[in-house]
Amino acid sequence: MLDQGHAPNVVTFNVLINALAKMRKAKEAKELLSLMIQRGEMPDVWTYNSLMDCLYRAGNIEELKEVFTSMERKGIAADVVSYNILIKGYCKHGMIGKASKIYRKMIQNGVKPDIFTLNALLEGMLLKGRMTDVAQLRRDIVVHNLTPNSCTYNILVDGLCKNGYIQEALELFEIINVSKLKLNISTYNCLIDGLSKAGRLEKALELFGRLSSEELVANVATYTILISGLCKAGKISEANKMFVDMEKSGSTPNIVTYSILIDGFCKAGEISEAYRMFVDMEKSGTTPDIVAYSILIDGLCKAGEMSEACRMFVDMEKRGSPPNEYTFGALIHGFCQINDTQTVVQLLQVMTDRGMKLNEVIEDMVMTQLLKEDNCHKYLHLLPTFPPR
Structure with missing residues (x-):
């Protein structure tokens, strides 16, 4: 364009900068902005907003702030979009104090916030558990005559649940339910999870x-x-049954789903079912991790099936999933139950060879087991020296 003698104007530059911004090419967009200024074309707020949005998406909060400040220095008034981008950037990085400061500055400068401003601030405040500020922001929505959207309610229900305000979240949910607004599956999940953890399983199932x-x-x-x-x-x-329904619906269980159910069967004393679930998990192509192995080993040990527990322990290591303190603790507890002190001492030696620390639970188990022995002094000198906790 320049070679052909055509001088790009502000509109042309804006289109190019916006295109680069959408391609996440912040460096090139900044270079084009510099060229624009060098050629005497004055960037406008739209130019800066495009660049700031690119920096926000790239997570460059410091550069974002610099561009915002540069815009102000040039006498270009920030609009609601400019403020929203900076507020979102600060909230995304947990810099809630700075986000609040920009929000106050925005209002002082006569720029009316929109619902996107409040959504960003609500999400940031809820993540930090600042419930007093959340209450004030909800009042601000009314003060500024804004209409909450689906995103607002999703943020609120999700945040209230995660902060333990289950009843308030449920009440808000019921208000939304009679409106035309829709909640997404993530918000339903959060509310179902909150109710479940609060012991309100029937209500969770109802939702x-x-x-x-x-x-x-x-x-x-x-x-x-x-x-x-x-x-x-x-x-x-x-x-x-829920697991079976899940598979029928076409939703594929993950390692967490399998581990939870294996643990449930173990705690219910249904070891054969736990083992079956473990095998099914492998058949489905899901590779068992240290948690899944440790849960099953613990269940086998508590059921007194030490041979199978040891086999799983060996298999676990062969597959490149090294046992942790919890796994060793399960085995040590199992051998303590059958009074096999010699193996307990051997396991302790393996732990110390691997640089593991002895936690209080294992220490108590071992000491209790040694005190059962008539010749406990025989084992005391065999105990390895563990690194300090």
């Missing part, structure tokens, strides 16, 4: 039952949350 009428599809997180809640409530049959 699960509403999903189809809301034209929402339960995902792996939804099923995993409910399976976990049912297992913790001792309803292992219902949890297993």
